[in-house]
Amino acid sequence: MTEEADFSWSQMLVSLGLIVVTFLFLYLGFVWLRDSGADRILVAIFAIVWGVGGIGALYYVFNNLVERLPGGWTSRIQPFIFIGPALALLAWYLAVPTVRTFFLSLYDQQDNFVGLNNYVQVFNQRIMIEAWTNNLLWMIVGTAMIVIFGLLIAVLADRSPFENVAKSLIFMPMAISMVGAGVIWKFVYDLNPNIGLLNAAVTGLGGEPQPWLTLLQPWNNLFLILVVVWLQTGYAMVLISAAIKGIPEELLEAARVDGATEIQIFFRIMLPSIAPTLITVTTTVIIFMLKIFDVVMVMTGGQFGTEVVGVRFYRETFVAGNSGFGSAIAIVLLLAVIPVMIYNLRQFSQRETFK
Amino acid sequence: MSQMKRRTVLIVNGALFLIVLFWTIPTIGLLVSSFRDRADIQSSGWWTVLPNLAWQPTGNTLPLPEGQERDTPITIEGVTATFDEWRAGVDMGGGRRLVWVGNLRRGQIEEFRQNWSVNWNFTTTNYEQVTGGKEFVLTNPDGTTRVELGEDMVGAFINSLTITIPATIIPILIAAFAAYGFAWMTFPGRRLLFIIIVALLVVPLQIALVPILRDYSQLGLNGTYLGIWLAHAGFGLPLATYLLYNYISGLPKEILESAFIDGASHFTIFVRLVLPLSVPALASFAIFQFLWVWNDYLIALIFLGFNEGLQPMTVRIANLVGSRGQDWHLLTAAGFISVIVPLIVFFGLQRFFVRGLMAGSVKG
Numbered sequence: 001m002t003e004e005a006d007f008s009w010s011q012m013l014v015s016l017g018l019i020v021v022t023f024l025f026l027y028l029g030f031v032w033l034r035d036s037g038a039d040r041i042l043v044a045i046f047a048i049v050w051g052v053g054g055i056g057a058l059y060y061v062f063n064n065l066v067e068r069l070p071g072g073w074t075s076r077i078q079p080f081i082f083i084g085p086a087l088a089l090l091a092w093y094l095a096v097p098t099v100r101t102f103f104l105s106l107y108d109q110q111d112n113f114v115g116l117n118n119y120v121q122v123f124n125q126r127i128m129i130e131a132w133t134n135n136l137l138w139m140i141v142g143t144a145m146i147v148i149f150g151l152l153i154a155v156l157a158d159r160s161p162f163e164n165v166a167k168s169l170i171f172m173p174m175a176i177s178m179v180g181a182g183v184i185w186k187f188v189y190d191l192n193p194n195i196g197l198l199n200a201a202v203t204g205l206g207g208e209p210q211p212w213l214t215l216l217q218p219w220n221n222l223f224l225i226l227v228v229v230w231l232q233t234g235y236a237m238v239l240i241s242a243a244i245k246g247i248p249e250e251l252l253e254a255a256r257v258d259g260a261t262e263i264q265i266f267f268r269i270m271l272p273s274i275a276p277t278l279i280t281v282t283t284t285v286i287i288f289m290l291k292i293f294d295v296v297m298v299m300t301g302g303q304f305g306t307e308v309v310g311v312r313f314y315r316e317t318f319v320a321g322n323s324g325f326g327s328a329i330a331i332v333l334l335l336a337v338i339p340v341m342i343y344n345l346r347q348f349s350q351r352e353t354f355k
Numbered sequence: 356m357s358q359m360k361r362r363t364v365l366i367v368n369g370a371l372f373l374i375v376l377f378w379t380i381p382t383i384g385l386l387v388s389s390f391r392d393r394a395d396i397q398s399s400g401w402w403t404v405l406p407n408l409a410w411q412p413t414g415n416t417l418p419l420p421e422g423q424e425r426d427t428p429i430t431i432e433g434v435t436a437t438f439d440e441w442r443a444g445v446d447m448g449g450g451r452r453l454v455w456v457g458n459l460r461r462g463q464i465e466e467f468r469q470n471w472s473v474n475w476n477f478t479t480t481n482y483e484q485v486t487g488g489k490e491f492v493l494t495n496p497d498g499t500t501r502v503e504l505g506e507d508m509v510g511a512f513i514n515s516l517t518i519t520i521p522a523t524i525i526p527i528l529i530a531a532f533a534a535y536g537f538a539w540m541t542f543p544g545r546r547l548l549f550i551i552i553v554a555l556l557v558v559p560l561q562i563a564l565v566p567i568l569r570d571y572s573q574l575g576l577n578g579t580y581l582g583i584w585l586a587h588a589g590f591g592l593p594l595a596t597y598l599l600y601n602y603i604s605g606l607p608k609e610i611l612e613s614a615f616i617d618g619a620s621h622f623t624i625f626v627r628l629v630l631p632l633s634v635p636a637l638a639s640f641a642i643f644q645f646l647w648v649w650n651d652y653l654i655a656l657i658f659l660g661f662n663e664g665l666q667p668m669t670v671r672i673a674n675l676v677g678s679r680g681q682d683w684h685l686l687t688a689a690g691f692i693s694v695i696v697p698l699i700v701f702f703g704l705q706r707f708f709v710r711g712l713m714a715g716s717v718k719g
Contacts, residue, residue, distance in 0.1 A: 034579060040510060040664075044517040047580050051521035055528055063622045078621055082536030085529050086592055087548065092570075093589025094555045097563035104565055149374075156371045159364075168705060169375050172382070175701035176694050177650030179669040183676060183690035184381045187388065187683065193400070195683060197384060200400050230378065238709055262363075291559050294652045298673050313561050318657060323565045330561040337557045348553045 008068075015065040022061045026054045059085075098334065105327035109320075118328035131307040134221055138289040138308065142225040146285050147278065149229065150236025155266070157237075158244055167241065171234030178231065178294035185227045186299055189213050217305045224306055227295050232288065236281045243277035244270065283340055290336060309333070382694075389687035390477045396683045403474040410444075410452055410467040417453065417464040431464065481688035508671065508689050515649060515667040515696075517580060518659075522587035522648045523641055529588060530595030530640075531603070531633065535625050537596075538604035539611060549600070555593040563590070564657055571658065578662035586658055587648050595640050602636035603629060638707045646697050646708075668693040 029050040033043065059081070066077050108114045122128055153170055157163045173181065189212040190196030199209040210216055212223045247270060255265050271278075293310030296302055302311040309329060317326025388401040403409065420431060428435045431453060436445050441455035441464075450469040456462050486509045536542075537549050567586060568577070576582035606629065614624050630637070652669040659665045666674075672689050675682075701708060 030579075030581060033581075034575075040513055044513050047517050048520050051581065051584055052524045052528075055525050059528075059532060060622075067620060067622065076542075079536050079540040079542035082540060082621070082625075083533045083542075083548070086533035086596055089529065089585065089589045090552065090555060090592055093563050093567060093586065094558050094560075094593070095551065097566040098558065100566040101562050153371070153374060156367050156374070159367045160371050162368065162371065166371050166375050168702070170378050171705075171709075172698065172701065173378070175646055175650075175697040176382075177652065177669050177697070179652050179673050179676075180650070180690050180694045183672060183686050184385045186676065187385060187687065188381050190683075192397075194398055195396065195400065197380070197400065197402065200402070230381070287557060287559075291561065294669075294673075297652070298676055301677075310561070314653070314656075317565055327565055330559065330565070333559045334562050337559060340557050341554050344553055344556055345550065348550065 011068050012065070015061070015068050018061045019065060022054075022057050026050070026057075029054070055085075101327045101330050104324055105331050107324045109322045109324065114324070118325050119332070121325060122328050122332055127307055128309075128312060130305065131302075131309045131312045134305075134307060135290060135292070135309050137221055138225055138228075138292055139286050141222065142228055142289050143282060143285045145225070145229045146232050146236050147282055149233045150240050150281065151278070153233065153237045154241035154244055155270075157241065167234075167237065170237055173231045174234045176231065178228075179298050181227055181231050182295055182298035185230070186213070189223060213300055213306075214304045220300070220304055221306055224295060224299060227299070228289070228292065232285060236285065239277055239281050240274060243274040247273045283343075287337055287340060290333060385687050385690055385694075388683065389481055389691045390479065391684070392476055392478050392480065393684040395474065395476055396687070399474060406471055406473050408469050409472045409474075411470050411472065413466045413468050415466040417466065419455075419462065419464060481684045482692075485685050485688040485692070508668065508692055510664075511666055511668045511671040512692060514665055515669075515693075518583055518587075518655070518665075518667050519645055519648045521580070522584045522591075523645045525584055526588035526591040526595050526644060527599075527637055527641055530592055530599050531630065531637065532625070533592075533596050534599035534603045535621075535629055537600050538606075540621065552593050552596050556597060558593075560590045560654070564654075568657060578659055578665060580665070583655065583658045586654055587644075587651070590654070591644050591647065595644065598640050599633065599636055602633055606632055635707070635710070638704070639710045642700060642704050642708045645700060649697055 029046070033047055033050065036043065038046075062081050063078070066081050067074055069077065105118050106113060106115060108118070123132070153166070157166050160166060176184070187195065188197045189199075191199060191209055191211055193199040193203040193209050196209075196212075198212060203209055213220050216223075251269060251273075252265060255269055260268070291310050292308055293314065296306055296308050296311050297314065300306045302308065302315070313326050313329045313333075316322045316329065384401050387404055388396055391401060391404075417431070420429060428437055429441060431441070431445075432447065434445060434447060438455070438459060441453070444452050444454040444467070446452050452467040452469070454465050454467060456465050486507075537545060571577040571582050576585075610628065610632075611624060614628055619627070649667075650669065651667075652673060655667050655670050656673075659667070660670055668689075672686075672693055675686060675689055
């Protein structure tokens with residue numbers, strides 16, 4: 001009401017001074033973190049306080065300045081104090097790089113303009129064809145296994161008194177890194193039957209130990225996929241399980257009263273009811289499989305015919321220094337997810353937000 | 356009818372039990388092995404901690420038969436086998452086995468009997484070696500010794516924490532401000548900007564790595580904590596903003612309006628009212644982002660990989676797999692240390708984690 005009267009130049013100067021001081025302190029902190037050889041626990045605590053506190057302080061001092069602006073300027077500028085940092089980060093880290101990466105993809109290793117040649121290579125190099133073929137295997141076989149296992153476990157757990165325990169044990173690997181899972185499963189797959197559980201089982205049944213991850217081609221891909229199935233089935237299970245719980249009990253009861261068998265109920269009632277969830281889960285897992293990197297990198301490094309596009313991207317860009325080629329791979333990955341992006345946008349605009 | 360029902364219950368629970376068993380065995384194997392001695396890991400499976408029928412020497416030895424040739428079958432106590440078979444051990448029946456120890460001329464034949472036994476020879480040496488960074492004297496099978504430097508996993512553990520905590524809180528704070536802005540403030544371009552955020556939800560982060568690495572080299576952010584925090588914040592922001600927007604825009608309008616009438620500013624309402632009310636949504640995303648950053652390998656490898664002092668556990672363990680793939684006593688212990696924090700977070704805060712997943716988890 002009396003906003004005009006509240007405006008004073010001295011307060012503005014104080015606010016501006018506060019901003020300058022904050023930046024100065026943050027910069028000093030940055031330099032200290034970069035150069036100090038202090039004890040690492042001290043550095044860690046300081047880094048956490050500096051990082052988290054710094055972001056909070058920046059919001060505070062800028063908002064402080066904006067609230068002292070005269071008249072209608074506060075309400076005009078304040079929204080951008082709130083959304084500005086998010087927009088800036090998104091622009092810097094995701095939106096603009098899309099364009100920059102596209103331009104990079106038109107150049108070769110010596111920075112010569114080569115047009116779309118990198119893209120031709122991405123689909124014609126022998127190693128790339130192997131990688132795409134394997135990725136297709138990951139996306140089809142891996143996704144199918146994750147969704148089917150997730151569905152099976154969700155249905156079984158729904159009828160068991162031990163539902164919560166079972167679900168949380170199946171879900172547990174979701175918390176484990178793919179590098180950690182790589183170690184766990186390399187141990188299971190070890191060639192020495194005194195170390196590898198799988199080979200112990202095989203020799204126990206009278207067979208010969210098998211090199212599951214290396215010479216057993218092309219099946220070694222399947223053993224890598226199993227690791228990710230182990231990691232991600234929990235995700236599918238949780239979403240599917242929630243969808244099953246959402247089916248109205250009366251619907252199932254009515255079918256049972258009418259004499260439908262459990263199998264009929266599953267195919268005629270459950271599956272159609274949870275179809276939207278199954279589609280969401282399948283798409284998410286397919287995108288996940290498209291970008292698979294860690295497990296292959298840690299377990300085989302892409303050797304023995306297990307190359308995938310994610311590993312190729314890393315090796316071309318950061319090991320071979322051929323960032324044009326790597327950028328072309330990244331752009332192809334982006335193009336591959338555009339249908340999902342369009343689907344998300346359509347879903348969003350159908351919702352009644354931003355009226 | 357009731358009998359059939361009981362059978363169904365049995366099949367359902369039996370199948371579920373088997374699946375859960377298969378699912379947990381690999382992790383249990385890692386945990387058990389990490390507490391076993393280096394030599395034990397190499398010579399017997401971790402599952403021998405369970406009661407099992409093992410061949411144990413009785414201490415009895417038999418004299419070698421005289422005048423045998425290597426390539427002719429050798430008969431002992433009426434059983435005939437080749438020299439190599441005797442070396443590997445031959446079952447004599449009745450839970451008794453004879454093994455030729457040593458070469459053809461010297462050595463002895465040892466008697467083994469099958470007994471129920473458990474292998475409970477546990478140790479914490481692996482953890483000491485992996486965490487302490489101390490030097491260890493190891494005895495090789497042939498009696499010689501070598502000195503080996505342990506791995507510095509404590510350092511990597513601290514690095515992981517230093518990376519993960521701010522990389523979790525920073526994007527949440529930024530996203531919460533933005534979500535509030537989109538939900539309760541009016542400004543031009545509001546709808547279009549939010550549509551861009553929705554579009555960015557599935558953009559693969561591979562697209563950003565090369566340009567960002569170039570920027571970082573110019574800004575001196577390469578190999579710094581700030582650099583990796585901002586990278587994780589940037590890549591996590593679309594999902595964070597989207598989830599928090601869904602929650603914050605659903606808060607009751609009346610509460611905010613009455614605060615406005617009382618003269619509170621947007622900033623005060625956000626800090627005093629909206630943040631506390633949004634704790635469930637903040638927690639859901641926090642767990643999500645915490646696990647994502649803690650478990651991340653690619654981003655850390657690219658932005659911190661060359662700076663050994665800042666490497667998180669994932670990068671260090673991946674290097675360990677590459678350089679010492681056969682040192683299972685180190686790998687199992689290191690692997691378990693890296694897994695323990697996310698498992699605690701997971702089991703402690705599972706409810707929030709599941710809720711975060713349900714709210715729609717599509718991340719680039």
